[in-house]
Amino acid sequence: MIGSLAGLLRRAWRHPSGRIGTAILLILVLTAVIGPAFLADPVVMPDVVAGATPPSAAHPLGTDHLNRDVLSRVVNGARVSLTVAALAVLLALTAGAAVGLIAGYFGGWIDALLMRVVDAALAIPRLFVLLLLLVVWERIPLYALVLVLGTTGWFATSRLVRGEVLRLKQEPFVTAAIAIGTGSWRMITRHLLPNAAGPVLVAATLGVGDVILLESGLSFLGLGIQPPTPSWGGMVLDARPLLLSAPWTAIFPGAAIVVTVLAVNLVGDALSAALDPRSA
Amino acid sequence: MSNLLDVKDLRIEFPAPAGRLAVPVDGVSLTLARGETLALVGESGSGKSLTALALLRLVPPPGRIAPGSRILLDGEDLLSLDPARLRAVRGGRIGIVFQDATTSLNPTLTVGSQLTETIRAHRKASRGEARERAIALLNEVGIPEPAVRFAAYPHELSGGLRQRALIAISLAGEPDLLIADEPTTALDVTIQAQILELLDRLRVSRGMAVLLIAHDLGLVAGRADRVAVMYAGQIVEEAATARLFRSPAHPYTQALFRSIPRIDTPVERLSPIGGGVPSPDAWPAACRFHPRCDQVLPRCSIETPPVVPLAPGEAVRCWLAVREKR
Numbered sequence: 001m002i003g004s005l006a007g008l009l010r011r012a013w014r015h016p017s018g019r020i021g022t023a024i025l026l027i028l029v030l031t032a033v034i035g036p037a038f039l040a041d042p043v044v045m046p047d048v049v050a051g052a053t054p055p056s057a058a059h060p061l062g063t064d065h066l067n068r069d070v071l072s073r074v075v076n077g078a079r080v081s082l083t084v085a086a087l088a089v090l091l092a093l094t095a096g097a098a099v100g101l102i103a104g105y106f107g108g109w110i111d112a113l114l115m116r117v118v119d120a121a122l123a124i125p126r127l128f129v130l131l132l133l134l135v136v137w138e139r140i141p142l143y144a145l146v147l148v149l150g151t152t153g154w155f156a157t158s159r160l161v162r163g164e165v166l167r168l169k170q171e172p173f174v175t176a177a178i179a180i181g182t183g184s185w186r187m188i189t190r191h192l193l194p195n196a197a198g199p200v201l202v203a204a205t206l207g208v209g210d211v212i213l214l215e216s217g218l219s220f221l222g223l224g225i226q227p228p229t230p231s232w233g234g235m236v237l238d239a240r241p242l243l244l245s246a247p248w249t250a251i252f253p254g255a256a257i258v259v260t261v262l263a264v265n266l267v268g269d270a271l272s273a274a275l276d277p278r279s280a
Numbered sequence: 281m282s283n284l285l286d287v288k289d290l291r292i293e294f295p296a297p298a299g300r301l302a303v304p305v306d307g308v309s310l311t312l313a314r315g316e317t318l319a320l321v322g323e324s325g326s327g328k329s330l331t332a333l334a335l336l337r338l339v340p341p342p343g344r345i346a347p348g349s350r351i352l353l354d355g356e357d358l359l360s361l362d363p364a365r366l367r368a369v370r371g372g373r374i375g376i377v378f379q380d381a382t383t384s385l386n387p388t389l390t391v392g393s394q395l396t397e398t399i400r401a402h403r404k405a406s407r408g409e410a411r412e413r414a415i416a417l418l419n420e421v422g423i424p425e426p427a428v429r430f431a432a433y434p435h436e437l438s439g440g441l442r443q444r445a446l447i448a449i450s451l452a453g454e455p456d457l458l459i460a461d462e463p464t465t466a467l468d469v470t471i472q473a474q475i476l477e478l479l480d481r482l483r484v485s486r487g488m489a490v491l492l493i494a495h496d497l498g499l500v501a502g503r504a505d506r507v508a509v510m511y512a513g514q515i516v517e518e519a520a521t522a523r524l525f526r527s528p529a530h531p532y533t534q535a536l537f538r539s540i541p542r543i544d545t546p547v548e549r550l551s552p553i554g555g556g557v558p559s560p561d562a563w564p565a566a567c568r569f570h571p572r573c574d575q576v577l578p579r580c581s582i583e584t585p586p587v588v589p590l591a592p593g594e595a596v597r598c599w600l601a602v603r604e605k606r
Contacts (some may be wrong), residue, residue, distance in 0.1 A: 005388070172383040179336050179378075180371030180398045180449060190397065194388040 008198050011274035018270025024263035032078040039072035042230045055248060062248040064238060070249060073230040074256050080231055081260070084146055085211040091150025093157060093204050100161025101188050101196075104169070115162070121155045130214070134223035145224060149211055157203055164196035171195075198275050205268035209261040216257050232257045284489050285312040285335070285353055285457055291346035292330055292339055294560070302561035304343075305330050306513040312457065317483060317490040319500040319521070321536070322510035325557040328493050331510070332459045335491075336370050337361075353457070372402040375450035379462040381442035385434040391418070391445045392430035395452055402453035417448040422478055440471040447478065451486075458483070459491045464499070476503055498540045501525060506593065509533050512558060512568035519594040529596040531575045567599065575600060 012018040036042075055062040061070035103114040129152055134140060140148070168174055168191075177191050218224030219233030227234060232253040239250035292305040305327040312318050320328045333339055335351060337358065345351075351358040353373060361369065378384040386394060395414035399405055405413065411430070418426035421444040434442055443463065450458060460479055464472035480503055483490045494500055500507055500521065508518040509530065517530040528534045535553045555572045558564055564571050570580040577599050588601040 172378055172380060173386045175338060176376075176378055176384040176446075176449075177386065178370065179338060179376045180453060181367040181369075181401050182371075182397070183367055183401070186397065186401070190389065190393075191386055195386070197388075 005194070005197050005201070008201070008271065008274050012267070012270040015270035015273055017266040018274075021263045021266025021268075021270065024259065025267065028078055028260055028263065029082065031075055032082055035075040036072070036079060039069065039075055042068060042072045042076040042228075054246070061252045062246065064235070064249045065242055065246070070235075070252055073235055074232070074252050077230040077232045077235060077253060078256060078260070080142070080225060080229060081212055081215060084142065084149070084215055084225070085208050087146045088149035088153065088211050088215075089204055089207045091146065092153035092207065093200065094154075095151070096154035096157025097161050097193065097196075097200060099154065099158040100163075101165055101192060103158070104162040104165025105184070105188055105192060111162070114158070118155045118158055126152050127214075130218060131221075131223065134218060139226050140224075142225065142229070145215070149215065153207065153211065157200065157207070160199055160203055161196055164199055165192050168192055168195050198271075202268060202272045202275055205264060205271055209264040209268065212257065212261055212264070282313075283311040283352075284314045285310075285491075286350070286355075287311070287331075287335070287352075288350040290331060290334060290349045290351065292327070292334055292343055292349075293346050294343040296561035300561050302559075303346075303563070304513050304560035305334065306563070308510070308513070308515055310508055310515065310518070312489045312491060314456070314489055315483065315487050316506070317480070317492055317504045319492045319494055319504035319507045320510060321494050321497055321500060321507055323495060323557050325560075326510040327513040327560070328495075328510050329461055332376065332461050332491065332493055335457075335459060336374055336376060337366060368402070371398055371450070371453035371455065373453075373455055374457045374459065375453060375455035376459040376461060377443075377447050377450045377463045379465045381439065381446040382434070382466065384446055385442060385449075387434055389433075390430070391432055391434065391437070391448075395430075395445075395449055398449055398452035414448075414452070417451060418445070420482070421445070421448045421451070422474075423448070439467055440474065443467060443471075443475055444478070447475075447482075451482065454486075455488065457489045457491065459493070461493045462495065463492075472499070479503075496540065497536050509536070512563050513560060514568065514597065516569065516598070517596045519590070519596075523591075523594065529590060529601055530569075530598050531573045531600070532569050535572075535574070567597075577603075 053059065053063045053067065059069050059071065061074065064070055064073065099114055099118070103111040130148065133148055137144070174187075174191060177187060182191070215224050215231070216233035216236075219231040220237045222234075222237060225231035225234055235253035236250050239246070239253070242249050287308060287310050290305055290308040291303060294302040294304065296302040308327070308331055310318065310320075320331065322328045330339065334345055335358070337345070339345055345359060349359065353369065358369065385391070392411070392414055395417060396407070396410040399410045399413050415426045415430055418429055423429050423441055423444050429437065429441070429445070434445070437445060443466075447463070458479070463479065464475050467475060476499065479490060479492070482488065492500065492504055502521075504521050506518065507521050507524045508515045509532065510516070511532050517524070517528070517533050519529070524533065528537055538551045539553055553572055558568065558571075566582055567573070567580045567585045570576050573580065580599055583599075585597050585599045586602065587595050587597050589595045590601070
């Protein structure tokens with residue numbers, strides 16, 4: 001039914017939402033990569049006493065309560081937020097795929113054990129675990145935040161991958177591969193993983209949106225990315241007392257969150273539509 | 281007697297509802313010599329494909345090969361192999377070609393990588409050597425422009441070429457026995473003939489034995505040395521192909537012949553066999569064919585018919601043969 005991964009991407013590209021989402025994401029990533037070089041230092045406070053100033057020629061998006069350039073902080077925040085989300089999802093994906101492949105392929109008690117662990121982990125709300133961890137671990141470094149977000153996000157993926165493996169094991173080509181003497185390692189890496197990649201890709205894309213929201217939420221609570229490192233959630237937090245007097249300090253980072261998550265979800269929608277054989 | 285393959289009393293069991301046991305393959309014995317083609321013929325549900333899978337220990341769970349069954353390959357007991365040795369036999373000594381090449385090839389790998397993978401699983405070869413070998417194999421199975429097709433994905437090939445590619449993969453480990461499980465079912469009639477011809481040519485050039493599984497007796501004519509006819513999990517008749525076509529002994533074999541069109545005799549009407557193959561958890565008592573048999577005797581539903589030898593290597597499981605012998 002589903003051909004190669006390339007075919008999946010091609011079909012996703014045919015959806016308008018896939019193109020729009022990809023275009024927005026591309027612009028965001030490019031801005032995050034090259035933008036900071038042309039902008040003011042996001043932590044420098046040119047005139048603290050002046051406080052928040054409205055958008056002007058010098059500061060197109062205004063300045064925040066410490067007179068820092070909002071545009072620079074939004075762009076630098078994109079760099080941080082996107083990196084954290086991408087790495088956390090990559091980590092979660094790797095762990096989830098590995099556990100799912102092992103459980104699905106070997107079956108028996110290995111499967112039962114791994115899946116009971118996953119069941120238990122899924123029964124604990126992720127947000128509680130994160131809040132608890134971050135309250136205990138004050139001023140968490142970025143790499144640790146990635147680690148924490150990644151290791152709490154792979155459970156659903158492992159189930160998804162396991163389900164795919166169980167389906168694939170019924171496929172004649174898997175039987176055919178066993179019949180020509182394919183060993184476990186090659187079976188998993190060459191036959192099962194590439195054929196399970198489609199649904200995993202969809203889950204990963206939608207997962208990026210989730211993690212961005214989660215990280216923003218945690219930063220908004222002061223538990224995620226720590227100041228002075230700019231983060232969208234943290235910027236909205238700082239803007240709270242100024243919501244009425246200097247709304248630009250909250251609107252632009254807030255809009256950045258919305259646009260990014262929207263773009264990611266558009267791509268995810270296009271991918272999952274492309275995965276549906278009836279759409280081909 | 282040194283047979284390449286020696287199957288004795290093969291019995292495959294599946295748990296069935298209400299604590300019963302389904303036995304889709306029940307006491308199958310067959311032998312195959314090097315360079316020989318044996319055709320295993322029967323309707324869907326007769327147990328022929330399962331028999332083939334059992335030779336590679338690929339009976340799908342929860343099914344299992346019952347204790348007391350024996351499968352010897354060159355005298356080596358396949359049922360007591362450790363996993364590493366079993367992997368070496370799969371593909372390395374016994375190759376199998378499944379019926380539908382479209383679903384039997386991994387859609388995400390090129391034909392070439394599936395070939396080289398198999399080659400390197402069974403022998404030491406560098407990437408370059410494996411590639412050369414793979415292209416030679418593609419050429420051997422009659423795929424034009426093998427170097428181009430080497431880099432093609434399965435969906436980029438036609439049905440006939442896919443089946444040829446699948447055959448090439450099954451040959452990559454240089455097996456002594458090739459099982460072809462209805463290798464032409466998914467193909468056009470013209471391509472069918474080409475594929476069967478190819479299998480026969482490969483058998484001769486490589487000295488392989490071929491176990492050809494088919495539901496169509498017409499396909500087997502002139503291509504198999506011997507034919508074993510399977511019904512309801514048992515072999516009901518085994519004979520040299522020429523003798524079987526001249527004078528089928530079992531009423532089931534006779535009925536099979538009546539149900540296929542022939543080009544050399546005026547056709548009145550084809551007569552299909554009434555009813556269907558019974559379910560493996562409820563084989564009829566005594567002779568399993570008696571409910572559908574047009575020559576049924578009173579004893580057929582009471583006593584199990586014996587296997588009556590007709591000539592060396594030829595036998596039939598029928599009460600009629602007992603009566604004629606006297």
